Amino acid sequence: MSMSLGGIDLDSALPSAPTTVPPQLMNVNFIDNMVYIYTSGTTGLPKAAIIKHSRAFFAATGMGGMIGLTSSDIVYDPLPLYHTAGGILGVGQTLFAGIPTVIRRRFSATQYWSDCIKYGCTAGQYIGEICRYLLNMPEKPEDSQHKIRIMFGNGLRPTIWEEFQKRFNVPIISEFYGSTEGNANIINIDGKVGAVGFVSVLFPTVYPVALLKVDEETREIVRDSNGLCIRCKPGEAGEFIGKIIQNDPIRDFHGYADQNATKKKVVKDVFKKGDFAFLSGDILVMDDEGYLYFKDRTGDTFRWKGENVSTIEVENVISRVTGLSDVIVYGVEVPGTEGRAGMAAILDREDTLDLEKLYDGMAKSLASYARPLFIRTVKEIEMTGTFKLKKVTVQKEGFNINIIKDKVFFLDAKKRAYVPLTADIYNKIISGEMRL
16 A cells, blocks of 8 residues: 655655664653644634643553554544644554554545545544534445444534444444543443443442532532532533542643643542542533433533523534534623523525524424524634634624624514514614513
8 A cells, every 4th residue: 555645655765765763852751741732722712732742642542442443453534633633543543553544634525435445444533523524425335335343533413423323334433522631531432322431330439530510500610518529420410520640641630831721620629628630611411321421511501591501402403403514502692681692603505594494493392591592694614623613703793783794583582483683673682672
């Protein structure tokens, strides 16, 4: 199999390559900093996370070992190499374990399966919305002619999990949960549909991660009479954390280049006085068997009408009802009201959105407080380099029709329908004349 990089045929270039080892300019230790990797920045500005050699090694080899990769496998990695998933979990299989990895300059939904067939890949990577993009492609023979036995990544929506697995004939999906900088990482190795990981309910302290109770209104960690955090029971949603064990290459938290950002991600006095844990910023829920499911990001959940609204839940409903998969839900401030009103930005390039169908579908699936008060149709949605939808810009613009060039609609409760957000309605909302 011929390999090329940047237009250079590596097979023909190797014989003329130097045989001497490059001079070592400085001593590098296993626990030294290796690289800074910027977080995706889905809800804010990216932060430079510190990655040590030890963390990169254990992340890659741990992933490969957990999902059963061997030297006879060939991994397909079409992800950006500047991100942990592509540059460490993917390429790391070759660098640290000697498992062949096929890399692609840029992800292509049309070439994913063709590439896997061409290079005989047996394991494929995904992240963010990649699986949905593949599922949206027209069916073709290559969909099931590949040798992929396992796909691993994070961000596969539970609503398309089984459909994806069946269409593309992928025996095992290993969804994992984790962040570039965090020490709270879990993986679903047995293909439980929708689960992002597993933790034993019989021996919960064996693996030092947990779900902690949070206040529904303030989203702060709840503490008991002794000032310690409270573990969630099965079925209770809570913030996922990883206990920090200093000098442990897996359990330590090395933080960010910005020390102030690092401090915000650490909680003290968790299970006993003086201990520390990494705050993931994500809300998960565990079932009775110990499988964990992603529920929402703490920064995304918002309060409206005295109730918590899960943006993930609303996005999934809108996506299913409209058939328009790219949807962002977020809370916007409305003068004179408490909390934040729901707003959805829906990618609708062809102007096919049926507002009546949208309202009826949400009325059947969502409580009244969870239905977005404002709908914005957009022609483009900004995306991170790891195929996650960004909501920073649209969230800042809110429902201000004076700066928004897109169509915006308002939920008229009396008419039970979405109507255009006119200047008159907008001014009445801002002035408080129209009560929401």
